[in-house]
Amino acid sequence: MKFLTGVLAAMLLPAGAGVSHATVRIAHDRGGLIASYLYKYEKLRASGDTVIIDGLCASACTIVLAAIPPNNICVTSNANLAFHAAWEFGVRGRAIPNFEATQMLFSLYPLPVQRWIARRGGLTPRPLFLRGKQLQSIYRSCATASASR
Known part of the structure; x- marks a missing residue:
């Protein structure tokens, strides 16, 4: 697991980003394997593209908050982030x-997101949903982002 933690941290270190030319919309993303999201978001960060969160972004999808600079993320009124503790398959698929991966993921989130999670008891198997005005107090609204460009 320490190898995975090291790889995750190395992939999310700041990298030079190019000029933003495109927009990527996240909606209805229930998450999946951390490694595949790391790869996808590493490429996205390098592109400099803007990310619009416009629906569910759950589980590993939330790594977008760690990988993409906050000024390249905006949220719509439909945005809904779901956070939970990391887990892996054990015997018989259970x-x-x-714990180590959960702590590492938590440490990667931006400080305002960490504070929001901590005020709700931290990352546990039970999902925490960040949406609406609470989310828009942390990330800019896409309407505001459009108006400022």
Whole structure:
């Protein structure tokens, strides 16, 4: 697991981003394997594209907050982020909490997101949903982002 933690941290270190030329919309993303999201977001960060969160972004999808600079992210009124503790498959396919990965993921989130999660008891197997005015107090509204360009 320490290898995965090291790889994750290395991939999310700041990298030079080019000029933003495109927009990527996230909606209805229930998450998945952390490694595939790391790869996808590494390429996205390098492109400099803007990310619009316009629906569900759950589980590993939320790594977007760690990988993409906040000024390249905006949220719509439909945006809904779902956070939970990391887990891995154990014997017979049972989900087993992974404390080390959970701590590492938490540490990667921007400070305002960390504070929001901490005020709700931290990352546990039960999902926490960040949406609406609470989310828009942390990330700019896409309407505001459009108006400023």
